[in-house]
Amino acid sequence: MQIKDRTWLEKIKYNQDGLIPVITQDEETGRILMLAWMNEKTLKKTVDEEIVTYWSRSRRKNWTKGEESGHIQTLVSVQLDCDGDALLLKVKQRGGIACHTGRNSCFYSELDKSGWKTVEPVLKNPKEIYQNE
C-alpha cells in the first residue's frame, strides 16, 4: 500500500525492545492464526509490500512469514488499537497453514477440565513443509 506521508508510523508505541505485538486474523474465516511481533522496519516493509514480515525474537532477524514453508500471508488490512500498542492484521493465508506444526492456527491447544487438549488437525506433515531444510 502506498501511503502519502510517514506520520502514520508515529502513532505506534513500541515496547522497551522496540516491538509491538501483532494479531494475525484470517480475513476469510475470521480465525486467529497467530500472534507475533514487529518492529518499525518490518511494519513498514509489510505495509509497503503487502506481504507480512515479522521480527523473529528467537532468531533476532526479519522473518517474512512463509519464506521457508511457502505459506506466505498477503496483507488485507492493518488496524491499531486505542492505546497504539497492538496491531491487528487481516491476511490471506496461503495454503491455509499458519503454524509450523502444519495446522491452520497456532492456537490449537484448548483448555478443558483435564488440561490442554489439541483441537486442530495437522493439515500437512511439517517434514513435507520444510523438506528443503
Place this chain on the structure above:
Amino acid sequence: MQIKDRTWLEKIKYNQDGLIPVITQDEETGRILMLAWMNEKTLKKTVDEEIVTYWSRSRRKNWTKGEESGHIQTLVSVQLDCDGDALLLKVKQRGGIACHTGRNSCFYSELDKSGWKTVEPVLKNPKEIYQNE
C-alpha cells in the same frame, strides 16, 4: 471452570515481567475486541470464575474487565499457541462494548492511503459509561 490439577499452568511462558499477551475475541461475531495482558494469578482467577480479569500494566493491579463500566466479559474458551507464550480467549461481551471509547472493539483505527482512519462508531458516550467516576 473446575480443572482437576494445576499442571496446565506450567505450560504458560511469561515474559520478563511475568506477563503473557491475551487476544480477546467475541465468540459470536469473531471480531477481535482487544489485546491485554495477564499474569499467572489473573489467568487462574479468570479460568476459576469464568469472568475475565487482566493485569493492568499502567495501574499495576488486577483489572476485572467491566468493573467500572459494567461491560464484563464472560469466558467461553481459552486457547494457547504453539510456543506457549500467547493466549486467545473467546468471550461473551456484555453490552457489545469492549473499548473505553464506547466502541465495540479497541481496534477501531484502520490504515488507508491517507493514514489511520476511524472505522467504528461510538456506541455509547464514555461519559455515560463511566458516570460514577
